[in-house]
């Protein structure tokens with residue numbers, strides 16, 4: 190059972206030393222009870238108290254990392270039911286499913302497309318995360334081998350204990366280390382353990398040190414099954430509600446996660462697997478996937494590869510799994526656009542990613558050379574940063590000096606964003622040997638301004 194804040198407080202040193210970053214032990218205890226901090230922040234807690242607090246401190250959703258040859262898909266370890274309460278930590282892993290009775294050329298085409306797909310989104314490289322191989326009476330081992338010849342993305346293997354226990358898999362393991370239990374950087378997910386086959390699935394999962402996805406019709410049955418699987422020695426568990434479709438998935442995912450986070454119900458405190466690939470059409474598959482990404486899906490399996498559906502799903506995931514209190518930002522510094530020279534102007538902006546990319550893309554696509562000074566403004570957009578005191582003359586001047594901008598140009602021209610025209614006089618005061626100009630308010634107007642006012 191979860192401990193209350195007061196119960197936790199009684200186990201803490203009660204010295205109010207503040208080393209944990211909180212003013213009192215009670216404040217820290219309350220945060221601990223809300224699963225918003227780690228017990229390790231208190232350096233003086235006794236070993237005895239640590240043992241007693243382990244239940245309270247353990248993550249309510251058990252973490253699991255699928256991995257292979259350097260690729261990793263994190264899951265679990267969530268502490269919030271809603272993103273605005275804190276943040277979500279483990280982005281949904283997107284997996285493409287192939288079947289072992291599909292033509293091998295078709296499998297290769299799809300897997301190659303997934304392995305090669307990546308798209309730049311405000312400086313973040315968005316990609317698929319893994320491949321699921323499902324047995325359907327074909328050459329299960331042959332398809333795994335074909336997939337591995339193309340990519341080492343993490344695998345989910347969907348089959349019964351007979352296929353997963355096939356000696357040929359052992360043979361592959363020994364000869365090529367494809368599924369080697371000795372390969373320290375590989376963690377597979379096997380699916381599905383059900384009420385009928387769970388003991389046999391536990392055996393094959395243990396043989397490969399794989400995680401095991403458990404599937405059941407109701408959450409009561411699911412909880413009973415996870416308890417049995419855990420007691421039999423597999424702790425890396427994923428739950429897969431048997432319900433498909435929007436209503437079934439939403440209800441099952443939300444209830445399971447609510448039980449895990451609000452009731453600390455350990456039997457459902459695991460990452461969740463959803464399979465939008467079972468949808469009746471590719472369009473519905475995308476909608477099911479979007480819902481699963483938004484509502485607690487840790488691993489989402491799709492059957493179709495198409496950039497026009499992959500891109501919005503990846504962007505959706507990116508937006509849900511960023512910290513709402515920490516905007517997506519780029520590194521402050523001096524950036525080059527179209528190989529600028531010493532006579533080219535220095536445009537100034539903030540380090541909010543979308544602001545940075547808006548300016549960069551407009552100037553770059555216009556073919557104009559420029560220096561772009563991205564200032565440290567805690568990831569805020571221009572107006573927000575200015576209003577918050579994070580984009581002012583002092584900071585701009587400081588970054589001009591910090592990034593040695595004067596060493597790059599002979600003609601010292603600084604262009605401020607139009608929204609902050611009010612800063613121009615102060616910037617001139619801070620940088621007396623610079624010519625300070627006020628640019629347009631919108632990035633789209635920067636090329637025209639450069640051609641007319643900076644020629």
Ligand code: SF4
Nearest residue numbers: 205206207209214231
């Ligand atoms: S570090 Fe430990 S002892 Fe010090 S205030 Fe925090 S909880 Fe209390």
